[in-house]
Amino acid sequence: MHGPDVRWYLVLAALLFVTGALGVLIRRSPLIILLSVEIMLNGSNLALIAFARRFGHEDGQVFAIAVMAIAASEVVVGLGLIVAMARKRLDLDVDKLSSLRG
Protein backbone atom coordinates (compact mmCIF):
# COMPACT_ATOMS: atom_id res chain seq x y z
CA MET A 1 0.00 0.00 0.00
CA HIS A 2 1.64 3.24 -1.14
CA GLY A 3 -0.32 5.99 0.54
CA PRO A 4 1.05 9.45 1.32
CA ASP A 5 4.44 9.29 3.02
CA VAL A 6 5.63 11.08 6.16
CA ARG A 7 6.21 14.35 4.29
CA TRP A 8 2.48 14.88 3.71
CA TYR A 9 1.62 14.16 7.32
CA LEU A 10 4.32 16.54 8.56
CA VAL A 11 3.00 19.41 6.43
CA LEU A 12 -0.50 18.75 7.78
CA ALA A 13 0.85 18.62 11.35
CA ALA A 14 2.65 21.94 10.82
CA LEU A 15 -0.55 23.51 9.47
CA LEU A 16 -2.49 22.31 12.51
CA PHE A 17 0.18 23.57 14.91
CA VAL A 18 0.26 26.98 13.23
CA THR A 19 -3.53 27.26 13.29
CA GLY A 20 -3.55 26.47 17.00
CA ALA A 21 -0.77 28.98 17.66
CA LEU A 22 -2.75 31.65 15.82
CA GLY A 23 -5.74 30.92 18.03
CA VAL A 24 -3.68 31.11 21.23
CA LEU A 25 -2.08 34.42 20.25
CA ILE A 26 -5.03 36.22 18.65
CA ARG A 27 -8.13 35.20 20.60
CA ARG A 28 -8.87 36.61 24.05
CA SER A 29 -11.43 34.19 25.49
CA PRO A 30 -9.61 31.65 27.72
CA LEU A 31 -11.98 28.90 26.54
CA ILE A 32 -10.96 29.40 22.90
CA ILE A 33 -7.31 29.53 23.97
CA LEU A 34 -7.67 26.13 25.66
CA LEU A 35 -9.32 24.71 22.53
CA SER A 36 -6.48 26.10 20.40
CA VAL A 37 -3.89 24.49 22.69
CA GLU A 38 -5.67 21.20 22.06
CA ILE A 39 -5.21 21.76 18.30
CA MET A 40 -1.48 22.37 18.81
CA LEU A 41 -1.12 19.20 20.88
CA ASN A 42 -2.94 17.22 18.22
CA GLY A 43 -0.64 18.56 15.53
CA SER A 44 2.38 17.28 17.45
CA ASN A 45 0.59 13.96 18.04
CA LEU A 46 0.08 13.56 14.30
CA ALA A 47 3.81 14.07 13.68
CA LEU A 48 4.68 11.53 16.41
CA ILE A 49 2.39 8.88 14.95
CA ALA A 50 3.62 9.55 11.40
CA PHE A 51 7.21 8.96 12.52
CA ALA A 52 6.14 5.84 14.42
CA ARG A 53 4.80 4.48 11.11
CA ARG A 54 7.92 5.56 9.23
CA PHE A 55 10.32 3.76 11.56
CA GLY A 56 8.03 0.76 11.98
CA HIS A 57 8.11 0.95 15.78
CA GLU A 58 5.32 1.90 18.18
CA ASP A 59 7.34 4.14 20.51
CA GLY A 60 5.85 7.23 18.89
CA GLN A 61 2.33 5.95 19.52
CA VAL A 62 3.15 5.38 23.20
CA PHE A 63 4.43 8.96 23.34
CA ALA A 64 1.20 10.18 21.69
CA ILE A 65 -0.91 8.40 24.31
CA ALA A 66 1.14 10.03 27.09
CA VAL A 67 0.55 13.41 25.41
CA MET A 68 -3.20 12.69 25.39
CA ALA A 69 -3.14 11.98 29.15
CA ILE A 70 -1.23 15.21 29.83
CA ALA A 71 -3.70 17.12 27.63
CA ALA A 72 -6.61 15.71 29.65
CA SER A 73 -5.06 16.85 32.94
CA GLU A 74 -4.27 20.26 31.40
CA VAL A 75 -7.94 20.63 30.44
CA VAL A 76 -9.04 19.75 33.99
CA VAL A 77 -6.83 22.41 35.56
CA GLY A 78 -7.56 25.01 32.87
CA LEU A 79 -11.32 24.57 33.09
CA GLY A 80 -11.11 24.67 36.90
CA LEU A 81 -9.30 28.02 36.64
CA ILE A 82 -11.89 29.37 34.19
CA VAL A 83 -14.77 28.32 36.46
CA ALA A 84 -13.01 29.93 39.45
CA MET A 85 -12.58 33.13 37.42
CA ALA A 86 -16.26 33.12 36.45
CA ARG A 87 -17.32 32.62 40.07
CA LYS A 88 -15.19 35.57 41.18
CA ARG A 89 -17.10 37.64 38.56
CA LEU A 90 -13.91 38.35 36.66
CA ASP A 91 -14.05 39.19 32.98
CA LEU A 92 -13.22 36.14 30.87
CA ASP A 93 -10.64 38.06 28.87
CA VAL A 94 -6.96 37.22 29.12
CA ASP A 95 -5.90 40.78 28.22
CA LYS A 96 -7.65 42.12 31.32
CA LEU A 97 -6.06 39.55 33.66
CA SER A 98 -2.80 41.43 33.87
CA SER A 99 -2.36 41.62 37.66
CA LEU A 100 -2.09 38.93 40.30
CA ARG A 101 -4.45 38.92 43.30
CA GLY A 102 -6.84 40.97 41.20
Added chain:
Amino acid sequence: MANFIVWVVWFGAAFACIASALAVVSFRNPFFSALALIGNLSSLAVLYLLLGGEFVAAGQVLVYGGAVMVMFLFVIAYLGDRTLEAPWAGGPSWQAVGTVLAAGSILAEVIVALALTSGGLHHEPTIPRSFGSPASIGRLFLTDHLIAFEVTSIVLLIAAVGGVVLGSHARTLEDDARS
Protein backbone atom coordinates in the same frame (compact mmCIF):
# COMPACT_ATOMS: atom_id res chain seq x y z
CA MET B 1 -7.04 0.88 -6.74
CA ALA B 2 -6.31 0.54 -3.01
CA ASN B 3 -3.67 3.22 -3.47
CA PHE B 4 -6.25 5.59 -4.98
CA ILE B 5 -8.72 5.02 -2.13
CA VAL B 6 -5.99 5.75 0.45
CA TRP B 7 -5.22 9.08 -1.24
CA VAL B 8 -8.91 10.02 -1.42
CA VAL B 9 -9.41 9.23 2.27
CA TRP B 10 -6.22 11.14 3.16
CA PHE B 11 -7.27 14.28 1.32
CA GLY B 12 -10.79 14.13 2.74
CA ALA B 13 -9.55 13.77 6.31
CA ALA B 14 -6.83 16.41 5.86
CA PHE B 15 -9.30 18.93 4.45
CA ALA B 16 -11.77 18.27 7.28
CA CYS B 17 -8.92 18.61 9.76
CA ILE B 18 -7.70 22.01 8.52
CA ALA B 19 -11.21 23.39 7.95
CA SER B 20 -12.41 22.46 11.43
CA ALA B 21 -9.22 23.82 13.03
CA LEU B 22 -9.79 27.16 11.28
CA ALA B 23 -13.42 27.04 12.43
CA VAL B 24 -12.34 26.50 16.06
CA VAL B 25 -10.09 29.56 15.90
CA SER B 26 -12.52 31.84 14.07
CA PHE B 27 -15.99 31.05 15.48
CA ARG B 28 -17.47 33.75 17.68
CA ASN B 29 -19.34 31.43 20.02
CA PRO B 30 -17.15 29.00 22.06
CA PHE B 31 -19.93 26.39 21.93
CA PHE B 32 -19.59 26.07 18.15
CA SER B 33 -15.80 26.13 18.48
CA ALA B 34 -15.98 23.10 20.77
CA LEU B 35 -18.27 21.30 18.31
CA ALA B 36 -15.80 22.06 15.49
CA LEU B 37 -12.97 20.66 17.63
CA ILE B 38 -14.89 17.37 17.90
CA GLY B 39 -14.86 17.21 14.08
CA ASN B 40 -11.14 17.99 14.06
CA LEU B 41 -10.41 15.16 16.53
CA SER B 42 -12.52 12.68 14.56
CA SER B 43 -10.78 13.44 11.26
CA LEU B 44 -7.41 13.09 13.02
CA ALA B 45 -8.52 9.64 14.19
CA VAL B 46 -9.05 8.71 10.52
CA LEU B 47 -5.46 9.79 9.77
CA TYR B 48 -4.20 7.73 12.73
CA LEU B 49 -5.97 4.70 11.28
CA LEU B 50 -4.23 5.29 7.93
CA LEU B 51 -0.91 5.30 9.83
CA GLY B 52 -1.67 1.97 11.51
CA GLY B 53 -2.42 3.39 14.96
CA GLU B 54 -5.63 1.54 15.76
CA PHE B 55 -5.39 1.86 19.54
CA VAL B 56 -4.46 5.55 19.40
CA ALA B 57 -7.36 6.25 17.04
CA ALA B 58 -9.82 4.53 19.38
CA GLY B 59 -8.38 6.38 22.36
CA GLN B 60 -8.58 9.65 20.44
CA VAL B 61 -12.31 9.22 19.80
CA LEU B 62 -13.14 7.89 23.27
CA VAL B 63 -10.96 10.09 25.49
CA TYR B 64 -10.70 13.30 23.43
CA GLY B 65 -13.88 13.35 21.38
CA GLY B 66 -15.88 11.85 24.23
CA ALA B 67 -14.72 12.68 27.74
CA VAL B 68 -12.66 15.86 27.30
CA MET B 69 -15.09 17.52 24.91
CA VAL B 70 -18.09 16.71 27.11
CA MET B 71 -16.25 18.44 29.97
CA PHE B 72 -15.64 21.46 27.70
CA LEU B 73 -19.29 21.61 26.65
CA PHE B 74 -20.45 21.39 30.28
CA VAL B 75 -18.26 24.32 31.29
CA ILE B 76 -19.31 26.39 28.24
CA ALA B 77 -22.98 25.73 29.02
CA TYR B 78 -22.35 26.59 32.69
CA LEU B 79 -20.71 29.91 31.80
CA GLY B 80 -23.51 30.80 29.37
CA ASP B 81 -23.01 33.76 27.04
CA ARG B 82 -20.50 35.57 29.22
CA THR B 83 -17.61 34.75 26.91
CA LEU B 84 -18.95 36.38 23.76
CA GLU B 85 -16.35 38.48 22.01
CA ALA B 86 -15.67 39.87 18.60
CA PRO B 87 -14.21 37.13 16.37
CA TRP B 88 -10.81 38.70 15.84
CA ALA B 89 -10.69 41.03 18.82
CA GLY B 90 -7.00 40.73 19.50
CA GLY B 91 -6.11 44.07 21.01
CA PRO B 92 -3.65 46.17 19.03
CA SER B 93 -3.20 45.27 15.39
CA TRP B 94 0.60 45.00 15.54
CA GLN B 95 0.07 41.99 17.79
CA ALA B 96 -2.05 40.27 15.16
CA VAL B 97 0.43 41.13 12.42
CA GLY B 98 3.32 39.72 14.46
CA THR B 99 1.29 36.59 15.18
CA VAL B 100 0.57 35.96 11.52
CA LEU B 101 4.24 36.58 10.64
CA ALA B 102 5.45 34.17 13.33
CA ALA B 103 2.97 31.49 12.30
CA GLY B 104 3.87 31.90 8.63
CA SER B 105 7.58 31.65 9.36
CA ILE B 106 7.10 28.43 11.36
CA LEU B 107 5.15 26.95 8.44
CA ALA B 108 7.72 28.12 5.87
CA GLU B 109 10.54 26.66 7.97
CA VAL B 110 8.88 23.24 8.12
CA ILE B 111 8.13 23.18 4.40
CA VAL B 112 11.66 24.29 3.43
CA ALA B 113 13.18 21.70 5.76
CA LEU B 114 10.99 19.01 4.19
CA ALA B 115 11.90 20.14 0.69
CA LEU B 116 15.62 20.01 1.50
CA THR B 117 15.51 16.42 2.77
CA SER B 118 16.07 14.38 -0.33
CA GLY B 119 14.93 10.99 0.93
CA GLY B 120 14.46 8.88 4.01
CA LEU B 121 10.87 9.90 4.57
CA HIS B 122 9.26 6.88 2.97
CA HIS B 123 7.34 4.45 5.10
CA GLU B 124 8.72 1.12 6.07
CA PRO B 125 7.40 -1.09 3.27
CA THR B 126 6.09 -3.78 5.58
CA ILE B 127 4.91 -3.62 9.15
CA PRO B 128 3.76 -6.53 11.30
CA ARG B 129 0.03 -7.15 11.48
CA SER B 130 0.04 -6.35 15.20
CA PHE B 131 1.43 -2.83 14.60
CA GLY B 132 -0.45 -0.39 16.81
CA SER B 133 -2.68 -3.02 18.38
CA PRO B 134 -3.66 -2.69 22.07
CA ALA B 135 -1.54 -5.74 22.91
CA SER B 136 1.71 -4.37 21.50
CA ILE B 137 1.09 -0.86 22.89
CA GLY B 138 0.35 -2.32 26.31
CA ARG B 139 3.47 -4.47 26.20
CA LEU B 140 5.59 -1.40 25.39
CA PHE B 141 3.95 0.54 28.23
CA LEU B 142 4.68 -2.19 30.77
CA THR B 143 8.24 -2.96 29.64
CA ASP B 144 10.18 -0.18 27.87
CA HIS B 145 8.13 2.79 29.06
CA LEU B 146 7.12 1.71 32.56
CA ILE B 147 8.40 4.91 34.22
CA ALA B 148 6.50 7.12 31.77
CA PHE B 149 3.37 5.07 32.47
CA GLU B 150 3.67 5.49 36.24
CA VAL B 151 4.54 9.19 36.02
CA THR B 152 1.49 9.76 33.78
CA SER B 153 -0.75 8.14 36.38
CA ILE B 154 0.67 10.40 39.10
CA VAL B 155 0.15 13.48 36.89
CA LEU B 156 -3.48 12.48 36.31
CA LEU B 157 -3.99 12.03 40.07
CA ILE B 158 -2.49 15.44 40.82
CA ALA B 159 -4.66 17.05 38.12
CA ALA B 160 -7.78 15.47 39.64
CA VAL B 161 -6.83 16.75 43.11
CA GLY B 162 -6.08 20.18 41.61
CA GLY B 163 -9.49 20.31 39.93
CA VAL B 164 -11.23 19.51 43.22
CA VAL B 165 -9.15 22.11 45.11
CA LEU B 166 -9.85 24.79 42.51
CA GLY B 167 -13.58 24.02 42.63
CA SER B 168 -13.81 24.14 46.43
CA HIS B 169 -11.68 27.29 46.57
CA ALA B 170 -14.04 28.98 44.14
CA ARG B 171 -16.98 28.01 46.38
CA THR B 172 -15.44 29.66 49.45
CA LEU B 173 -14.70 32.77 47.38
CA GLU B 174 -18.34 32.89 46.33
CA ASP B 175 -19.48 32.61 49.98
CA ASP B 176 -17.11 35.43 50.92
CA ALA B 177 -18.59 37.60 48.20
CA ARG B 178 -22.10 36.88 49.42
CA SER B 179 -21.54 37.52 53.14
